[in-house]
Amino acid sequence: MKISIIVPVLNEAERIEGLIDSLQKLEGDKEIIISDGGSTDGTLEKLSAFDNITVINAHSGRAVQMNEGAAVSTGNVLWFLHADSLISPSSLHDIEAAVNEGALGGFFRLQFYDADDGFMNFIARTSHTRARKFCLIFGDQGLFLKREVFFELGGFADVALMEDWEISRRLKGFHSRGLIRALDTLIGTSARRYMKNGRLRTWLKMNLIKALYILGVKTEFLRFIYDGRK
Numbered sequence: 001m002k003i004s005i006i007v008p009v010l011n012e013a014e015r016i017e018g019l020i021d022s023l024q025k026l027e028g029d030k031e032i033i034i035s036d037g038g039s040t041d042g043t044l045e046k047l048s049a050f051d052n053i054t055v056i057n058a059h060s061g062r063a064v065q066m067n068e069g070a071a072v073s074t075g076n077v078l079w080f081l082h083a084d085s086l087i088s089p090s091s092l093h094d095i096e097a098a099v100n101e102g103a104l105g106g107f108f109r110l111q112f113y114d115a116d117d118g119f120m121n122f123i124a125r126t127s128h129t130r131a132r133k134f135c136l137i138f139g140d141q142g143l144f145l146k147r148e149v150f151f152e153l154g155g156f157a158d159v160a161l162m163e164d165w166e167i168s169r170r171l172k173g174f175h176s177r178g179l180i181r182a183l184d185t186l187i188g189t190s191a192r193r194y195m196k197n198g199r200l201r202t203w204l205k206m207n208l209i210k211a212l213y214i215l216g217v218k219t220e221f222l223r224f225i226y227d228g229r230k
């Protein structure tokens with residue numbers, strides 16, 4: 001089983017080398033696709049030093065970048081990661097085992113690798129519970145899907161934000177039949193946004209964005225809030 005690892009990036013020069021190095025060390029049949037949305041900080045130059053990866057110049061926007069990465073992929077399973085992800089060595093084997101057991105997709109157990117405190121651990125635990133019970137999976141949880149399922153769904157919606165929530169809605173039918181697997185394997189993400197802008201303040205803002213999305217606020221406006229623009 002071949003797994004296509006798709007990573008949308010934009011100005012991730014500080015982190016991309018560590019991620020690529022860890023991905024290349026994973027055991028299993030894989031391909032690594034980096035979908036760049038117009039980086040200007042030296043990300044592409046750092047990527048050029050690696051062999052056995054595919055780098056594409058995509059249109060900007062995470063959803064578009066992931067769709068364009070998926071379009072050039074050849075794997076049986078598509079695994080979508082953020083550039084600041086910290087992955088477990090067994091990740092590919094665990095994805096393959098889940099699919100071989102009948103899962104059509106799934107996600108990993110989230111942890112924050114650079115902020116080990118009670119509040120951040122609470123966010124990580126509740127994120128996993130939310131995804132496991134309600135199939136609301138966010139991008140930092142390492143969503144993976146069988147190739148045919150992803151393309152039958154039409155990929156990610158071309159929205160400015162919340163593309164992960166939107167595709168989760170379309171996966172709920174599979175989730176209700178037990179076909180979306182919640183793995184216990186850890187996936188790390190950075191708490192840099194929380195540390196920069198304040199833990200509680202950032203958590204409240206994230207929940208405000210979710211509430212506004214449910215109310216039908218346009219994702220372009222939600223993106224402004226997410227980025228902290230005024």
